[in-house]
Amino acid sequence: GAGVSQSPSNKVTEKGKDVELRCDPISGHTALYWYRQRLGQGLEFLIYFQGNSAPDKSGLPSDRFSAERTGESVSTLTIQRTQQEDSAVYLCASSGPWPAKNIQYFGAGTRLSVL
Amino acid sequence: GQNIDQPTEMTATEGAIVQINCTYQTSGFNGLFWYQQHAGEAPTFLSYNVLDGLEEKGRFSSFLSRSKGYSYLLLKELQMKDSASYLCAVRDPLGNDYKLSFGAGTTVTVRA
Numbered sequence: 001g002a003g004v005s006q007s008p009s010n011k012v013t014e015k016g017k018d019v020e021l022r023c024d025p026i027s028g029h030t031a032l033y034w035y036r037q038r039l040g041q042g043l044e045f046l047i048y049f050q051g052n053s054a055p056d057k058s059g060l061p062s063d064r065f066s067a068e069r070t071g072e073s074v075s076t077l078t079i080q081r082t083q084q085e086d087s088a089v090y091l092c093a094s095s096g097p098w099p100a101k102n103i104q105y106f107g108a109g110t111r112l113s114v115l
Numbered sequence: 116g117q118n119i120d121q122p123t124e125m126t127a128t129e130g131a132i133v134q135i136n137c138t139y140q141t142s143g144f145n146g147l148f149w150y151q152q153h154a155g156e157a158p159t160f161l162s163y164n165v166l167d168g169l170e171e172k173g174r175f176s177s178f179l180s181r182s183k184g185y186s187y188l189l190l191k192e193l194q195m196k197d198s199a200s201y202l203c204a205v206r207d208p209l210g211n212d213y214k215l216s217f218g219a220g221t222t223v224t225v226r227a
Contacts, residue, residue: 004157031213042119042217043158043202050213091158095213102146102206104215106157 002026004107006092012113013082021077021110025094032075033104034067037089046090049075082114117141117216121203126224127193135188135221137203146206148215149177149188153199161188161201190223198225 005024013019025032034046045059049069060066064082069075079086089111093104118140127133139147146165150158162170164179164186176189190197200220207214 033213035217040219042219043204043215045214045216048213056214102163103148103160105160106150108155108157 004092004094004105006090006107006110008110009108010111010113012115014115015084016081018078018080019082019112021079021090021112023075023077023092023107025073025075025092026096026105028072029094029096029105030072031095031104032069033093033095034075034077035091035093036061037091037109039088043091046077079112082112084114087112087114117205117207119203119205119216119218121201121218121221123219124222124224126226129193129195129225129227131193133190133193133223135190135201135203135223137186137188137218139184139186139203139205141184141205144181144184144205147177147179147186148204148206149186150202150204151199152202152220158202193225195225195227198223 007022030051032049035043036046037043047067048056064080067077089109091106091109093106095104121137125133148163149161151161152158162177164177167179167181169176169178174191179186200222202220203218204215
């Protein structure tokens with residue numbers, strides 16, 4: 001696609017429910033990243049996928065968070081048993097091969113509100 | 116880990132110049148990025164510095180001093196559409212060159 005696409009753009013859920021957030025990267029981009037952006041804070045790295053390599057999950061804040069990616073396509077970020085502190089904007093980014101691999105291209109994010 | 120500091124807010128007048136500073140404290144360094152983010156939109160890439168000096172790109176310029184752990188983004192001939200948040204990000208130097216650490220962002224308001 002022309003850019004990174006994320007859905008839904010907004011999600012309101014009740015505490016304790018599970019949510020799934022979707023990211024469609026730019027076609028041909030092998031790397032995909034998830035970040036969390038809390039109000040007034042910087043983007044916080046969550047997880048990184050590169051091709052068929054094992055993902056780097058070092059930024060996931062708890063075992064309630066998980067993510068999957070099939071090949072070099074769509075990724076889903078799942079948050080189980082949501083808590084109010086999970087409320088944030090979840091941003092996805094992708095990057096391509098050299099020389100553009102330094103640049104991460106972002107989607108508009110999913111704004112998650114946990115009531 | 117990384118410690119990246121930038122001012123929270125700045126206000127300037129249309130047509131003026133604004134300089135957004137970013138300081139970082141890291142055990143190493145592997146590149147610094149600036150992104151622009153309008154409210155509710157995706158961050159968009161502005162600049163990338165890995166060597167010392169000034170990189171100019173139209174109305175926007177970015178400067179880096181690795182010895183001082185310092186960068187700035189210079190916005191010239193400000194336009195109303197430049198009102199946005201500007202994010203400074205440092206690339207993780209510990210071999211994982213794909214991981215970016217972000218500052219909290221600087222909200223720039225351009226007034227007529």
